[in-house]
Amino acid sequence: LKVTISEIDIPCSFGPAYEGERVRGKDLFCQMGGGKTLCTEFLEIADMNAIEDGKVTVVGPDITDIKEGDVLPLGIFMQAAGREFQEDFEPILERQTHHLINYIQGVMHAGQRDIAWVRVSKAAVEKGFTLKDLGVVLHAKLHQDFKAIVDKIQVTLYTKQEDVDKLTAKARAAYVHRDSRVDKMTDEDVETFYSCTLCQSFAPSHVCTVSPERTGLCGAYNWMDCKASYQINPTGPNQPIEKGEVLNAKLGEFKGVNEFVAKASRGAVTKYNFYSMVQDPMTTCGCCEAIAAMLPACNGVMTVNREYTGETPCGMKFTTLAGVMGGGASSPGFVGHSKFNITQRKFILGDGGILRMVWMPKALKEEIRGRFEKRAEEMGHPGLLDKIADETVGLTEEEILPFLQEKGHPALDMEPLVG
Ligand code: SF4
Ligand code: ZN
Known part of the structure; x- marks a missing residue:
């Protein structure tokens, strides 16, 4: 009954x-x-x-x-x-x-x-x-x-x-x-990503694309979850997206994703790169767990999670960043993401991945330490986490740069972040 x-x-x-x-x-x-x-x-x-x-x-x-x-x-x-x-x-x-x-x-x-x-x-x-x-x-x-x-x-x-x-x-x-449940999967394994448009009531042009290696920016939906949601409700907020032609493998640009996003945002956003925060990043809504921002003087990026309420080297606190970026636009140089996503293999890989990470709140570093260290080792940089600055090192780019130099942070030797 x-x-x-x-x-x-x-x-x-x-x-x-x-x-x-x-x-x-x-x-x-x-x-x-x-x-x-x-x-x-x-x-x-x-x-x-x-x-x-x-x-x-x-x-x-x-x-x-x-x-x-x-x-x-x-x-x-x-x-x-x-x-x-x-x-x-x-x-x-x-x-x-x-x-x-x-x-x-x-x-x-x-x-x-x-x-x-x-x-x-x-x-x-x-x-x-x-x-x-x-x-x-x-x-x-x-x-x-x-x-x-x-x-x-x-x-x-x-x-x-x-x-x-x-x-x-x-x-x-x-x-x-x-x-x-998505840890062993790669984006290349699947032909289909999933959309999530649950947040459009707050951020009308926002469309999350969720792949095995990129969970939704709220951290609450991964690829498996979206797949299950589509099964339960085939006309609901989680629709399959055929990746289609790969337009740029490094930045993660897919023809099928672009077409879907253009339609689902009613033309407001016509394309985004799935693996870059520098060039045409994914749209961001207000419920992201963390927001990454470029730190050009350090040739790297930082990220700040919702729980950290202090100042950051990009000059904005989390709440300010969320207020500026969270309306559903694609904002080059910034992207909202889940905490888990930092340690997923495709995280801003088009920009150099976690090797670009130069600042994170201390508590976030500890929270993801195990997975982060594993990923850093995979990328040939064991011990990377301890080369990353946090609020105890500094709150401006000038304050953290000497620390990065002293530790030999890999970002300093990478190609310029903005070309
Ligand atoms: Fe869906 Fe979460 Fe993205 Fe909102 S933030 S659209 S709930 S995956
Ligand atoms: Zn949202």
Whole structure:
């Protein structure tokens, strides 16, 4: 028996009309995540008998227990069951939280996975909004939009630190498992890439192309996920793209990708290079996990992840970069990408790949150390990570250049970044 939900029982208005709405500082009641606290979203397959459809539980304080200006950690744990439901579908349903939470009037969602960010306005709280309503929305819409594969959805919202930590540890293990599913594949192995246009409501000309060696810039969708999403919903946001003729193998220009992007951006972007950030890079939307920028004086590039809130050698903080680049344009010299993508083999390979990387926040370096070192070794530069500057070395190109020289960073001997 399939449950059909036509109305969503929450005190706020709900619908795509509210998706682009922001919750600004003066309107803010409380927030979760966004670097202030940990906010993790995780959807996991469950046994049909292990969960109860429509059950929504808040474990820990809710909005009614806190005061204006407070922050809370948040774990959004969704469990899905269905005869047709597979583990492969987890990331697709999980990623729906982005637009579904944004559909609630007065509530804003950004980020994904363990770097999500939820902001709740005073207006929503005045109408009676509570965190439980997040679960009500997710249950109702996941049911409605994925009725072919979902029979039951149960949602648990954790707001106590220890519970959020526990959920996050479990989620991170799943993220690693998901990412590793494309690890052995190469772009040359496949004839078909996939598009993702889920973010066009925020960035109208943005089209992510997702290949085995380039996950979506939000980090939440890889090639396998897009393929599964297309199977579930053949007319949805993830469409197959036949690569077609290779126009430039080094920069990653494919005839089929260009044609698809031109159509999907309604002519706003007519081409992009898949393996370059210098020349006609892919478009960027606001949910990228990191943004790479050129550092011409160092003949290299830097990248900064969302969690790092300080200044960077390109002269802009992450939030400023995301504001400038995140509208869906292709901005030569800059590109949004996922954290995992840094260690995928095709990462800005047309510009020299990770051998160009001269600055990254320290925490990001540590987060990707294992995979980065492996990749650096493959490229003939073991120990590269420790030649890369971070905020403890400097925050301007002038400050980091002597460090790069002293360490013998390979970027200094490469051909000029801008020809
Ligand atoms: Fe899809 Fe790209 Fe948006 Fe991620 S960032 S949801 S892959 S369009
Ligand atoms: Zn986006």
